[in-house]
Amino acid sequence: MSEVKKIAVIAGDGIGPEVVAEAEKVLKVTEEIFGYVFETEHALFGGIAIDERGTPLPKDTLEICRSADAVLLGAVGGPKWDNNPKELRPETGLLGIRKALGLFSNLRPAVVFDCLKDASTLKPEVLEGTDLMVVRELTGGIYFGEKLRRQGEFGEEAVDTCVYNVMEVERIVRQAFEIAGKRRKKLASVDKANVLETSRLWREVVNKLAPEYPDVEVEHILVDNCAMQLLRRPSSFDVIVTENMFGDILSDEAAMLTGSIGMLASASMGEGSYGLFEPVHGSAPDIAGQGLANPIATILSVALMFRMTFGYEDAAAAIEAAVAEVLDAGHRTSDIAVDKSKAISTTEMGDLIVAAIRKA
Numbered sequence: 001m002s003e004v005k006k007i008a009v010i011a012g013d014g015i016g017p018e019v020v021a022e023a024e025k026v027l028k029v030t031e032e033i034f035g036y037v038f039e040t041e042h043a044l045f046g047g048i049a050i051d052e053r054g055t056p057l058p059k060d061t062l063e064i065c066r067s068a069d070a071v072l073l074g075a076v077g078g079p080k081w082d083n084n085p086k087e088l089r090p091e092t093g094l095l096g097i098r099k100a101l102g103l104f105s106n107l108r109p110a111v112v113f114d115c116l117k118d119a120s121t122l123k124p125e126v127l128e129g130t131d132l133m134v135v136r137e138l139t140g141g142i143y144f145g146e147k148l149r150r151q152g153e154f155g156e157e158a159v160d161t162c163v164y165n166v167m168e169v170e171r172i173v174r175q176a177f178e179i180a181g182k183r184r185k186k187l188a189s190v191d192k193a194n195v196l197e198t199s200r201l202w203r204e205v206v207n208k209l210a211p212e213y214p215d216v217e218v219e220h221i222l223v224d225n226c227a228m229q230l231l232r233r234p235s236s237f238d239v240i241v242t243e244n245m246f247g248d249i250l251s252d253e254a255a256m257l258t259g260s261i262g263m264l265a266s267a268s269m270g271e272g273s274y275g276l277f278e279p280v281h282g283s284a285p286d287i288a289g290q291g292l293a294n295p296i297a298t299i300l301s302v303a304l305m306f307r308m309t310f311g312y313e314d315a316a317a318a319i320e321a322a323v324a325e326v327l328d329a330g331h332r333t334s335d336i337a338v339d340k341s342k343a344i345s346t347t348e349m350g351d352l353i354v355a356a357i358r359k360a
């Protein structure tokens with residue numbers, strides 16, 4: 001029998017529980033088909049944890065995550081908690097868990113499925129061949145710098161501070177070079193070095209490390225230009241490495257190349273194989289509880305977990321092939337459906353993917 005792998009499962013808020021339920025079906029079927037053994041433990045996190053436990057990240061949730069081999073996360077947040085003080089916001093819990101688990105590297109692959117080219121708002125010929133990976137720094141920058149409110153010359157002011165040190169930049173840039181080396185060997189380093197000091201430091205570090213990776217071609221690109229080029233020539237990008245906030249924004253933009261943010265999976269990693277796997281999208285309060293959410297991003301996050309944490313390449317490939325097969329057969333949730341009247345529900349999509357894995 002295969003070694004037991006422990007997975008902490010955090011459903012969260014909004015559509016989080018709906019998409020995680022489909023991902024758990026996928027975990028179950030891979031146990032049956034491939035003989036892997038998973039022990040899942042559910043934990044409270046985000047808005048629901050604020051309601052039930054008075055904090056977005058209860059200590060025992062962190063303990064459950066720490067004692068697991070990997071974490072599967074849905075999404076957190078929602079209007080109910082939007083006016084809470086900072087410590088009582090679901091998003092503060094999300095930043096807290098990333099920091100506490102040392103997950104500084106957020107990998108967000110954006111691959112355009114051929115059959116979904118008409119689901120995007122971009123022209124199919126522009127999307128042709130798009131297969132890129134955003135490597136987003138996840139535990140530094142303006143998200144984690146000092147924040148304050150104060151009285152200034154013109155009344156109340158707010159301050160967010162962006163700080164990066166060389167170590168933080170080096171470790172993420174090294175990972176990006178290594179990932180690029182295993183792909184098409186092109187690295188776009190995205191910054192705002194014409195304005196920001198942190199970006200100038202970022203660029204210096206990239207230039208310092210580049211000679212160690214002579215087979216990888218490096219392009220420095222300013223973030224505003226990158227946002228534009230992503231829509232103009234998406235297929236020319238291979239790996240994009242960037243700081244925390246630029247990566248957040250550019251990855252949502254990249255999602256639209258694939259047709260929907262409901263398609264984009266992510267892996268948050270540290271130095272080793274331990275990781276937290278979650279869709280790039282949020283809790284989508286506008287569609288929560290209606291069976292409209294696309295579960296593919298979360299299901300593909302399970303594939304990333306299998307590949308990156310457990311080394312279960314066979315099961316990862318089976319999940320990806322099953323997703324492609326179901327999409328090729330024309331099944332669509334409403335976010336990727338051209339004809340919305342034929343759209344299927346969250347659970348129907350999950351069941352079709354499970355059936356395709358079982359059949360393979």
Ligand SMILES: NC(=O)c1ccc[n+]([C@@H]2O[C@H](COP(=O)([O-])OP(=O)(O)OC[C@H]3O[C@@H](n4cnc5c(N)ncnc54)[C@H](O)[C@@H]3O)[C@@H](O)[C@H]2O)c1
Nearest residue numbers: 075076077078261262280281282283284286287293294335
């Ligand atoms: N990692 C996370 O937990 C995470 C990520 C992003 C946003 N959030 C939080 O989620 C809440 C909502 O944020 P938002 O509306 O800006 O972003 P969002 O990603 O939740 O939704 C943006 C749009 O995309 C749609 N969408 C998202 N996921 C989808 C899916 N799987 N299938 C179909 N459509 C989908 C939504 O319906 C919405 O129209 C906020 O509280 C925000 O802080 C959490």
Ligand SMILES: CC(C)[C@H](C(=O)O)[C@@H](O)C(=O)O
Nearest residue numbers: 077091092094095248280282
């Ligand atoms: C909810 C928010 C804090 C989070 C982020 O900005 O990192 C989200 O947008 C993401 O992309 O995971």
Ligand SMILES: [Mg+2]
Nearest residue numbers: 248249252280
């Ligand atoms: Mg985001």
